[in-house]
Amino acid sequence: MKSCQPENPEPVAQQCGCEWQLVQAALHRLAACNGVIACCQVPLLGRCVDLVYVRGATVTTVEFKLTDWRRALKQASDHRLGADYAYVCTPRRRISLEMRTEFGAAGVGLLFLSEHARWPFEAAVDAPRSTDMWRPAREGVLDFVLANSGRSW
Amino acid sequence: MREHVPLVGPHLVRYGTAADQKYLLDGFLRTYDELVINATMVAHMPSALASFLVTRAKNKPYFIDPQTHAFQHDVTYLESNSEGRLGEIRRSIQKLIDAYGEPIATAICQRRDDRRPVQPADFADERTIEGFCDRVVRFQQDAISHEATESDAARYYEFLRASGKFAHVQFGPSLVVAPYFYMTAEALSDWLRINVLLAQRCLAGVAKRPVGVQVVVSRSILTNRRARATIVAEYAKLRPAPAAFLLWIDDFPETGASEAQLRGFAGLVRELGAHAPVINLYGGFFSVALSRCGIRPELAGVVHGLEYGESRGVIPVGGGIPVAKYYYPALHTRLPFRHAVRAVRAAGGMGTAADFHEKVCGCRECTRVITSDPSAEFMDYGRTKPVRFIRRGVPTAMEYPLPETKDHSVRHFMWSKGREYRATMSIGGVLEQLSEALVLAAVVGSEAAHCAVWAEVLRRMAGQ
Numbered sequence: 159m160k161s162c163q164p165e166n167p168e169p170v171a172q173q174c175g176c177e178w179q180l181v182q183a184a185l186h187r188l189a190a191c192n193g194v195i196a197c198c199q200v201p202l203l204g205r206c207v208d209l210v211y212v213r214g215a216t217v218t219t220v221e222f223k224l225t226d227w228r229r230a231l232k233q234a235s236d237h238r239l240g241a242d243y244a245y246v247c248t249p250r251r252r253i254s255l256e257m258r259t260e261f262g263a264a265g266v267g268l269l270f271l272s273e274h275a276r277w278p279f280e281a282a283v284d285a286p287r288s289t290d291m292w293r294p295a296r297e298g299v300l301d302f303v304l305a306n307s308g309r310s311w
Numbered sequence: 312m313r314e315h316v317p318l319v320g321p322h323l324v325r326y327g328t329a330a331d332q333k334y335l336l337d338g339f340l341r342t343y344d345e346l347v348i349n350a351t352m353v354a355h356m357p358s359a360l361a362s363f364l365v366t367r368a369k370n371k372p373y374f375i376d377p378q379t380h381a382f383q384h385d386v387t388y389l390e391s392n393s394e395g396r397l398g399e400i401r402r403s404i405q406k407l408i409d410a411y412g413e414p415i416a417t418a419i420c421q422r423r424d425d426r427r428p429v430q431p432a433d434f435a436d437e438r439t440i441e442g443f444c445d446r447v448v449r450f451q452q453d454a455i456s457h458e459a460t461e462s463d464a465a466r467y468y469e470f471l472r473a474s475g476k477f478a479h480v481q482f483g484p485s486l487v488v489a490p491y492f493y494m495t496a497e498a499l500s501d502w503l504r505i506n507v508l509l510a511q512r513c514l515a516g517v518a519k520r521p522v523g524v525q526v527v528v529s530r531s532i533l534t535n536r537r538a539r540a541t542i543v544a545e546y547a548k549l550r551p552a553p554a555a556f557l558l559w560i561d562d563f564p565e566t567g568a569s570e571a572q573l574r575g576f577a578g579l580v581r582e583l584g585a586h587a588p589v590i591n592l593y594g595g596f597f598s599v600a601l602s603r604c605g606i607r608p609e610l611a612g613v614v615h616g617l618e619y620g621e622s623r624g625v626i627p628v629g630g631g632i633p634v635a636k637y638y639y640p641a642l643h644t645r646l647p648f649r650h651a652v653r654a655v656r657a658a659g660g661m662g663t664a665a666d667f668h669e670k671v672c673g674c675r676e677c678t679r680v681i682t683s684d685p686s687a688e689f690m691d692y693g694r695t696k697p698v699r700f701i702r703r704g705v706p707t708a709m710e711y712p713l714p715e716t717k718d719h720s721v722r723h724f725m726w727s728k729g730r731e732y733r734a735t736m737s738i739g740g741v742l743e744q745l746s747e748a749l750v751l752a753a754v755v756g757s758e759a760a761h762c763a764v765w766a767e768v769l770r771r772m773a774g775q
Contacts, residue, residue, distance in 0.1 A: 178705050199708040201697040203649035204634055206708045236649055292652050294690040302697060 177222045180247065180271060181208050184220070187278040197303040202240040203295050205233060210241070210303050217299060218243045220269060220279075227257065234266040238288040240295035245269045245285055253282055265289065317485045317521045317554055319372055320344030321602060322732040323590065323614040326373075329356065331617050334721050336367055338675065342729025345485065346373040347592070347614050351381075353454045354406035361458035361482065365468055372485045375451045376557075376592070378407070379490040380527055380625060382415045383502075386426040388627050389419060398423055410450045411490075414439055431501035434508070444512040447490045452519060456482040483520060486554050489513040491525040493561065493625045496538040507545045514549055521554030523590070526583065527625060529561050533575030543582040555611065556583045557590050562624035565597040566644045566761040573597065573768045577607055584609020595621040596643035596731055597765050603736040606772050613732075618645060618724045635693045635712040638724045640672050641748040643731070645724070646758055648693035653754040661686045674726035680719055692719050738773040742766050 181198050188196040188211050196211040202219070209220040219237035223230035223246060230246040237244040246261075247269040261268055267285025271278055322343040326335060335346070346368070353360060353375055364373060381389065381404070389404045391397060400408070400419065408416055414433035419426055434440050460468075460482070468482075489510040492502045510524040524546065532538045546556070560576060568576070580589050580601070588611035591598045595615065602610035615621050618638070637651035638644070646654060655661055660671035667685040668678060681688045695710035712720075745766040752759040 199699060199706050201695065201708045201710040203652070203693065204647050204695075204710060205649070239649055239652060290653070292656075292686075294687055295649075295652070306699075 177208070177224055180222045180224075180249075184209055184222075184247070184271065184278045187276070191276065195303055195307045197307045200299055200302050200306075202237055202299055205236050207237055207240075207299075209247075210299060212300065212303055216243065217241045217296060217303075218245065218285075219299075220245045220247050222247045224249060228260070231260060231264050231266055235264045235290075238265055238290040239292045240299040242288055242291065242296075243267065243285040244288060245279075245281075247271060247279065258283060317372075318345055318590070318612050319485075320732075321599075321612045322729070323347055323612050325349075325592075325614055325616040325620050326352070327616050327620065328352070329359070332363065332367070334617055334725050335371075339725050339729070340369060340371065342725060343732075344372070345612070346371055348373055348375050350375050350378045350407055350450065351401075351403040353450075354410065355403040357454050358458045361455045361468075364455065365471065365482070374484040374486045374488065374523065375454070376525070377411075377447050377451060377488050377490060379411070379415075379447060380493045382408075382419060382429045383492050384428055384626055386419060386428060407450075410446060410454075411443065412446050413442060415443075431505050434505045440505075440508050440512055441517075444490060444509055445517050448487050448513055448518045451484055451487045455484075458482075486521040486523045487513070487518045488523045488525050488557060489553075491527055493527045493529075494532070494542070495529040496531050496535050499532075499538055499541060503542060503545055507549065510546070510549055510553065514551055514553060523555045523557045524549065524553040524587070525557040525559065525592070527559040527561065530563050530572060533560065533563075533572045533579060535575075539575070539579055539582065543579070543586075546583065547586050549586075552587045555588045555590050556586075557592050558583065559592040559623075559625075562622060563593070564622035565595040565765070566621075568597075568761075568764070570764055570768050573764065574772070577601060577768070577772060580607045580610050588612075590614065593621060593623045597761075597768075599731055600736065600741050600765070600769060601772075603732075604738040604741055604769070604773065606738065606769065615728060617721050632709060633712055633717070635695055635710070635716055635720070637692045637720060638727050639751075640674075640727050640730075641744065642751060642755070642759055642762060644758065644761065646755060650755040650758050651692070652689065654751050655685070655689060657751055657754045661689070664688075672723065672727065674723055674730065676719060676722040676726055680723075692716060692723070738769060742770055745769075 185196055185198050188194050194211055194213050196209065198209050200207040200210045207219045208222045211218055219234065219241040221230045221234045221237065227246060227248055234244045234246045245267040250270045253268065261283045265286055265288065267281060268283035269279040270282050272280045323345045324335065324343045325347045327349065348360065364371060389400055391399050391401045408419055415429055418429040418433060491506055491509065494502045494506070513522045526542065526546065528542065532542070558579070565573070583589050584607065589609050590612040591610060592614045594613040598610060598613040601607045602613065635648040636645040637648055639646045639651055639654055655671050658670045660667040662685070664681050664683055664685060667681045680691050694713045694716045696713055697708050697710050699706065699708045745762045748762045749759060
């Protein structure tokens with residue numbers, strides 16, 4: 159279950175006590191990147207995506223999980239219906255062969271939060287372009303992100 | 312058997328709320344045979360129901376579920392949650408209490424601190440049972456008829472009758488249901504005895520119409536041979552036999568049932584059916600196939616509600632957050648919309664409208680909604696409104712189906728169910744269709760798992 163501490167976007171990863179803080183940390187840093195529009199808590203065909211960012215013409219979803227990466231993988235797999243790329247983001251960890259295989263099979267990538275770089279993510283497993291994308295769902299995500307980017311809670 | 316089951320056909324629909332009306336009228340009227348109406352709704356709006364049944368539903372046959380089991384559970388379920396009446400007995404329930412009288416009136420009394428569920432001991436003496444049965448039966452026979460003969464609208468109904476607009480104006484129910492209470496394997500003996508006494512009293516002549524005996528049991532009884540045998544043995548003693556057994560398995564979605572449970576269900580149908588026809592009060596395609604393929608001809612009817620009513624828990628639970636779902640005809644289940652998208656695509660239904668109608672659904676609603684480009688138009692079954700809010704201190708967003716989304720989905724569901732009940736059906740055809748549908752498991756996962764379970768159970772029972 160997600161719990162929430164007072165907002166404090168930096169520093170990230172190990173210092174972040176909950177997933178919501180990870181989301182906020184990433185959102186905060188994405189907002190400082192030119193040409194990127196980002197939004198958190200984006201509805202997508204019955205799921206709620208932690209973070210979506212749009213860079214150029216590419217829509218990417220990110221599901222954050224401190225533990226239980228399999229659950230995140232299932233959710234992220236559904237995100238592929240409305241995105242070009244779908245990722246799970248966890249604190250830095252060792253990637254087992256089993257984990258790499260399951261991410262590959264699901265068509266989902268794995269991100270770690272970077273500590274110091276401007277761009278908040280480091281790709282540990284690259285996501286392939288979604289083969290599950292459904293145009294109306296992607297348009298819905300895009301519309302929501304454009305309408306709600308920069309909105310603070 | 313005293314008389315044949317008084318149903319005009321196997322397809323029964325539960326009329327749950329006034330908002331359901333538009334999905335039961337006009338073109339839909341021809342898709343089903345009979346209505347089942349909750350007593351609380353009758354108590355709440357008898358004149359509106361009389362008008363609905365006679366004029367708008369064109370004299371559609373109906374019977375009333377007296378819902379007497381509602382008084383054996385925690386009384387808080389009977390209390391209002393609305394701000395102005397918090398903790399008071401809900402108005403429709405109070406009207407039922409007034410109509411049914413003792414022993415319910417004393418148990419569910421006005422003083423909140425003294426309220427308690429009704430118990431088997433409350434039916435200890437014969438006079439209590441007689442009085443209670445008489446009142447519950449009278450309520451069903453008279454509540455709507457009274458409106459038609461005594462109310463201000465009576466003259467209008469008389470005019471309709473005289474003008475020949477409705478040749479057989481029928482205000483009374485097709486059958487009356489004996490009072491009943493829920494039974495579990497753990498507490499079987501007490502309520503079983505009372506239920507049989509209540510049913511016997513109604514069958515003994517108090518009812519002016521055919522009598523249905525409602526048997527409401529927990530799922531665990533399905534796989535408990537001893538409990539099943541005990542129940543059947545007691546109901547088999549009823550003389551004369553009832554016109555029908557109305558079977559309700561608590562919270563028993565056929566799509567989530569195990570092989571053992573489905574076999575137990577079919578066994579119970581056969582065992583009760585040896586004494587009177589059986590109507591499944593909350594059933595889905597498995598029940599329809601069981602009956603229509605001739606495996607259980609004793610199953611004379613199957614009732615469903617609008618979309619969500621193919622199973623129901625005895626204890627009322629909150630409705631939860633509404634979710635956009637699409638009844639996928641080949642899978643005979645409502646899929647979360649994202650799964651439906653994948654299933655339609657896998658079936659080859661996202662090409663042209665003709666592809667969709669041939670490979671997914673060609674019901675009236677789908678013909679209306681999907682006209683040229685399914686890959687865009689199918690979204691009409693999944694449009695939602697995002698709502699952002701804080702839950703347990705964490706911001707979140709949910710999607711609520713738009714009213715028009717729900718409207719499309721319910722219409723599609725009702726047309727689809729009409730087709731299921733009327734389709735020519737053979738066991739070979741059903742097994743083949745379920746086997747083909749299993750291909751969709753590759754994209755919808757466990758949402759298709761029931762197809763294999765159903766096929767296995769039907770195959771075994773049909774001896775194939």
